Amino acid sequence: QQPVQSPQAVILREGEDAVINCSSSKALYSVHWYRQKHGEAPVFLMILLKGGEQKGHEKISASFNEKKQQSSLYLTASQLSYSGTYFCGTESTGNTPLVFGKGTRLSVIA
Amino acid sequence: NAGVMQNPRHLVRRRGQEARLRCSPMKGHSHVYWYRQLPEEGLKFMVYLQKENIIDESGMPKERFSAEFPKEGPSILRIQQVVRGDSAAYFCASSPPLSSGYTFGSGTRLTVV
Numbered sequence: 001q002q003p004v005q006s007p008q009a010v011i012l013r014e015g016e017d018a019v020i021n022c023s024s025s026k027a028l029y030s031v032h033w034y035r036q037k038h039g040e041a042p043v044f045l046m047i048l049l050k051g052g053e054q055k056g057h058e059k060i061s062a063s064f065n066e067k068k069q070q071s072s073l074y075l076t077a078s079q080l081s082y083s084g085t086y087f088c089g090t091e092s093t094g095n096t097p098l099v100f101g102k103g104t105r106l107s108v109i110a
Numbered sequence: 111n112a113g114v115m116q117n118p119r120h121l122v123r124r125r126g127q128e129a130r131l132r133c134s135p136m137k138g139h140s141h142v143y144w145y146r147q148l149p150e151e152g153l154k155f156m157v158y159l160q161k162e163n164i165i166d167e168s169g170m171p172k173e174r175f176s177a178e179f180p181k182e183g184p185s186i187l188r189i190q191q192v193v194r195g196d197s198a199a200y201f202c203a204s205s206p207p208l209s210s211g212y213t214f215g216s217g218t219r220l221t222v223v
Contacts, residue, residue, distance in 0.1 A: 032212070040216070042212075046211075047210065089212075096166070097169075100145075100152045102151065103151075
């Protein structure tokens with residue numbers, strides 16, 4: 001079943017923060033996050049395995065709440081290069097194909 | 111490391127023709143996935159393959175669509191007797207055996223005229 005992402009779209013000024021949410025009605029084994037720029041391929045950002053860990057770099061991180069079947073992607077001090085559509089992909093068991101949400105379009109303006 | 115190679119990048123077919131989309135996974139990746147994307151929409155799963163095996167084709171239309179990943183050579187997604195509704199971007203992704211991030215190819219943009 002397709003995960004639900006929110007918000008659908010967000011506009012930020014450079015330096016502002018954003019949170020993108022991904023929730024599923026099914027128990028999850030892992031959550032992946034990808035970013036896709038217009039006309040390009042999706043690019044892998046990170047994977048979170050069940051266990052509730054938080055991962056990421058300094059300015060882009062994510063959490064996974066296994067009990068709530070939710071993941072959140074945190075973008076801090078956004079840069080123009082962060083613009084794009086962010087997709088979460090969920091895996092119900094190991095080695096099953098990812099099911100992607102509809103995406104969140106993020107626009108960062110100067 | 112060349113990444114996931116897809117070709118052609120753009121493909122134009124007339125209604126009723128066949129479309130063949132090719133995908134060479136990253137070196138060391140044994141899992142291949144095909145996804146379809148319509149403008150302003152998400153990635154819709156089509157099929158998951160390993161060498162010489164179709165693991166999950168639950169997202170493939172029952173007719174006209176087929177996929178293979180032979181022992182030698184690239185994975186092929188084949189669409190027979192294309193219709194206008196088949197126009198979309200088709201992305202291939204590959205991954206190593208364990209749950210791991212996917213690497214996507216640049217996609218094939220299919221236009222049916």
